[in-house]
Amino acid sequence: MATELTARKSAPDAAPPKKFKITWPIVLLGVAGLLTLLSIVRLITGAGDITSGGTVSAALSLAVPIGLAGLGGLWSERAGVVNIGLEGMLILGTWFGAWGAIVTGNPWVGVAVGALGGLIGALLHAIATVTFGVDHIISGVAINIVALGIVQYLSKLVFSGMRGGGETQSPRLPSIERISVPGIGEPLRQLEANGWFLVSDLAGLLRGLTQNVSLFTIVAILLIPLSFFVLWRTAFGLRLRSCGERPVAAESLGVNVYTHKYIAVLASGVFAGLGGAFLSIVAAGIYREGQTGGRGFIGLAAMIFGNWRPGGLAAGSALFGYTDALQLRQGGPSVHALLLVVALILAAVAVYQLVRQRRTRAAVITALVAIAVFAVFAVTDTVPEQFTSFTPHLTTLLVLALASQRLRPPAADGVPYRKGQAK
């Protein structure tokens, strides 16, 4: 989707903002450039996995739950309700998704029930924050705790009874079918195997995206453009966002702020619930306690990373999913190769700073960092397992630190609102 990222300093002092649009061509250009870079690195380092179809498809399924959580965050925060409770709603999603799938034997019903689970959490959040106007963070934190308690409690009551189930896990779940674009699978594999420059990498990318993809994954991906359309192209969406930007203004034009906030928060719960259901039904095929592993927070991070925009959060989740896939699949070698990628990118940035921005000092610093990273790459031949484990987190952090911060939350994000309080 062509999301317009209106970049601007959030500080009051900034000049009229430079608008730059991320359009299809730019996106494609970016992807192409990145792919080329990765391809070069692959050829240099021989870390074949960094662009393999397997990595791409793994990245995809690792990104989906984060993306869904992020979408949840997007919806509620666009309406001005901060949602730290995503983790809790994700947790509810995993449990109820699994439970629904088991009792009905139908994974899709499970998905629906999972969404419902998230919705329950969201309803709590909405009542607390919108109706009672309590602090959003407190409510969110509380929901994370309650959700954890509920699912653990329920597991002991429900799952430990079932065969194959236990105090902390469900029995095996019915799975959702996966589909492939027919015919091209094998040819792509061949191409990939040849290890040609760029061609094989492209093949890998395509194979990962087109071969045995879960239907749920496709649904999840579609939800991103859908969210963009609803929030940025419909009357309802405009009203919802206005509640996050300036609720009094919305109120003064007869928009029912409460209703819109409620809808937004509930939607947020549904998305998170879906994310949870994906974890238990598709990713794991079983409910396991602690399965979410803080993905709710990562999703929140992805959303902020994406500047409260669907496209941005998609990118954020993709980045996280990709790096996570890298470290899980081939740990050392891939992450080691990643060092070279980082070094090269930093070098490029340094050049840019020097030539375009004339910021010599910044350029020098960046260059030094680049050299340092390269040095590490050169002297080591792999990365210790303990370090690969946090590759995705560190990468996200680095990208955020490098990309100049132009983040802009909705103006009234997290501000309790009460009707008729406008002075």
Place this chain on the structure above:
Amino acid sequence: MREAAISTPTTVVAETAVELEGITKRFPGVVANRDIRLVVQRGHVHAIVGENGAGKSTLMKILYGMQRPDEGVIKINGTPVAFRSPEGAIEAGIGMVHQHFMLADNLTVLENVILGSEPRKAGVAIDFAAARKKIKEISDAYGLGVRPDVLVEELGVGARQRVEILKVLFRGARILILDEPTAVLVPQEVEELFENLRVLVGQGLTIIFISHKLDEVLSVADAITVIRRGQTVASVDPAEVTARQLAELMVGSELPSPQTRGETVTDVAALTVRDLTVRTPDGRPVVDGVGFTIHKGEVLGIAGVEGNGQAELVEAIMGMRPAEGTITLAEVDISSWSTLRRRENGVGYIPEDRHRHGLLLEAPLWENRILGHQTQKPNVKGPWINRAGARKDTERIVAEYDVRTPGIDVDAAALSGGNQQKLIIGREMSGDPIVLIASHPTRGVDVGAQAAIWDHLRAARAEGLAVLLISADLDELIGLSDTLKVILRGRIVADVDPCDVTPERLGSAMTGAGERA
């Protein structure tokens, strides 16, 4: 309601657009409106005047359905109505431009305008093309000159004001409520606005107009209602009253004039600024080589249309934003000093936006007394906060500056705008500063408080205080200043002698059309 039912029946019905009867509205600790009666004829510009906190805005919000009256009836075109939300009012053809802009900065003008009544395609999707077209039409019809696709945050106040009006017209309102629409406009803009209003009235629309600027009121209004402390005290005909009489009706006091009597300017330089330049992050200069000297006992006025660099100039002098050039405070170069150090060394600061820069709204008054003077007696003993000292001195300010408050332990948010401003001024005057940077010291402050603030400024000036005064109120500028400079696009474009300049000439100078005085 009951009382309203048996209240005096009104004779006029046919040409009555709005009729409020026995409106009462209570807020915690405040009676905003008490048994108010208001009758507005169709096709009139009906002005409502009153002190700060008199209840004007509240009354209008009630008429607009944003707040529910505790008692009273509202009649639109003779028929009683009870709005549950602005939606009802909008349907009834009422539109309101609020005292504080009701615009979302991060949305485009178009989005702000259509919000709540969006033209649609296929029921769901917004029909942007249609919206754009309609906005263009209205904008052209009334010469509002509004560009639909820019972000509101990129607009100046004048443009924002026009967007607000466009919002109302977009909904086809026949009754317009304008709550202090001119507070932030320069004469030229005000003139334009009034032109627009006349066109509207000519087309049979009804306008309710609130302002603190009584001459304006007299110039546009067909009828005037005066509110004092939530009650209607008079309905007068503009033809028959003078501004002075109006003011007396409002406050029962003399209309104050900002004239500074007597020559107090010395030749001791207090603050000197040399080719000061402030740049935006992308290198564009917003303040461009500005230079001036303020002597002890001198008030230097800076006139200019909002958004021509005044705010940046002030923040640069306060050290709140990086700038090139030199600033000297009594022979000392302070260009490299931190804001704190500048304040410590006698630079007082009355910020333009008291809520964002002047106060901790959710802190008690005595903590607000400390704000900005965290390192100075009597607020602190070394690294320790001296609660007793601060509280005592707060009591002093409250008394000396007649800050109307139940006590010094209430949150600043509980005070009305005028009183908040008086607290700030009291705070900044204490610890007798060498220089006072005052931007819009009396904005949105009623005539009573205004007079008080002016007196304080004069007194301080007489004692040798140097004041940098920035204001949109030209009478204030001309009246208070010993020297006047006009700023345009970040540059000082004219020096004006306050003794022989009229607001009109000054205004045209500000818009660049002016001749050098």
Place this chain on the structure above:
Amino acid sequence: MSPSSTGGFLDRVLGRVKLGGWLALAAPVLAILFAAAITAIVLLITGNEPFATFGLMVEYGFRPRTLALTLNFATTYYLAALAVAIGFRMNLFNIGVDGQYRLAALIAAAVGGALVLPGPLQIAVVILVAVVVGGLWAGIVGLLKVTRGVSEVISSIMLNAVATGVGAWLLTPELLAVPVAGSNNIGTKPIPEAAHFPGIALVPGTQTKVFGFIVIAALMGIAYHVLLNRTVFGFNLRATGRSESAAVASGVNVKKMVLVTMLLSGAVAGLIGMPQLLGASYSYSLDFPTGLGFTGIAIALLGRNHPVGIAVGALLWSFLDNSANILDLEGIPTEIVIIMQGTIVLSVIVAYELVHRYRIGAEQRRVGRELAQNTAKPEGAAV
């Protein structure tokens, strides 16, 4: 002006609701009863006898040994909550306390195991190391925020993961760990006897000692209150929390404040592991407690970032945690307690909000009455 101009949202965590009189006490008490009611319902639905259950918990919870344990847990929780609260007081959401204290405890433990100094001195050194490590690790977050504007929420979430990895890397025989003979556990070299922080026999009727560290925790609480409410630094901190723009205009160097506050928060976070390390396990091993940072967040919010409130919150939390042990024995899922804790946080905060509104309503009626009495005498805008 945008509504957010009154500061970020976190400044509402505290002080938005001014309480006084009996309501100040009644509200939370009622809220807790409400939470208990909810829990009771859950128990009923799932076929457990609520009163019997609570009875069990109370009976067991008030046994001397359990009380001692409760105090021990509360000590740790209190420190955790303080660490978080410092951040909250200026709108910094330090969700990274978890990583900070784990890394701090690990390195401090290693140092403590390596050194042999006179007892008290060594204790001091260990604590100092923990404080420094915690502070520095949190400092990264602050640095990223002030130099690169990275949201502290993201960076501290991410740094938690990094801390785990780095910790695991350090906790290997090649580096800081020593294998325990015959054990599958692995940990730092135990801290010598002399440098153990003595416990206090606070609760009569049990040998279980209370962490001596409880004294330090209490002192930290007082320090926290004094720092925030009696010092210029504290004033600046709270001012920044309430309105950053106003703080800037008043001459506060916000960037510096952010950095210093993160350092402080991290430093206190460094203390979280100390009661356990110096009072119980004497070495950082695989089974060192985790997740305390998140408990801290909940308790800080429950206590509304007020030193006394936090103390109450910590005690309540830890009482529930410990009295739950008995349930497992009776075959009642202990998780019921987690549900209860979450419900308490939610209902307490809702209760405060309701009280707040009740007061406004009362005020309104009062003015109304006054009005009815003397409509003649017009009254000032502010009553």
Place this chain on the structure above:
Amino acid sequence: GGDNSSAKPAEGGSEKPAESTGAKVGLAYDIGGRGDQSFNDSAAAGLDKAKAELKLPEAKEMTASPGETEAKKEERLRLLADQGFNPILAVGFAYSGSVKKVAAEFPDVKFAIIDDAAATGPNISNLVFAEHEGSFLVGVAAALKSKKKNIGFVGGVQVPLIEKFEAGFTAGAKAVNKDIKVQSKYLTQPPEFSGFNDPAKGKTVAEGMIDAGADVVYHAAGGSGGGVFEAAKAGDAQAIGVDADQALTADAGVKDVIMTSMLKKLDVAVFDFLKSYAGGTVKAGETVYDLKVSGVDYSVTGGKVDDIKDKLEEYKKKIISGEIKVPSTNP
């Protein structure tokens, strides 16, 4: 039978001396508890067997929660002891410290701890396993079965215990073919123990190994193993189970890819201990369950290793005889 001496608490903390009739067994699980299809479950299996065969009047099971302090573990054991449960089994090395402490407080109660020999005392039996030996054998099997000479090891969490599995496995494989490629990866790092119950991660990791050429994957990742099996099935590779005979216990869909399992017979250990208690022959101190006593072993269910059985037995003999010393840590 069994000794009837009631557990007199060492301190006044507890009321009423709990009367104990026969062997009231207390069992304290590690995180996950009964039904984790893994470690804890095999312990549970032993208990169930004992219940049936030794007619235990009562058995109480309690479970640890993630990230809890040692104090909580101690309290769990104390509660059991207070209530007159005797003997008390602690499943998992995490209980090391607490068993040592509580055993001292209740000298008359017999304690057993699994996977730990550090906690010693007159009333503590340490039931430890030679996981590396068992892993060596499955390593051999993997090497023999691997066509691509490329095998993988998936560990749940990188802790010494699991590194033992890896060490043995690698050694076994190298013993067959010294330049075989052994890929190895741990799902999480301590104190993040979710690696033992994250099938999704297990799957991704195994996929990675298989894509990188592995055709046999061995997991010591508890509940995450399910994911490993799925990956093996999808990538038509073979998998090796752990702890229990997973060709029997695992999900029906993936049983057929499990060529063997490294049996770590917790059930046997638990049962033996309870039996000896009933017979009053409990011996304190370390009991090593190694190949010799077939406390660890490889499973043959499904007959996928029948063709290489004699080779395996050969290695087994050499290990038992001491001819082969299996390393318990990575070189």
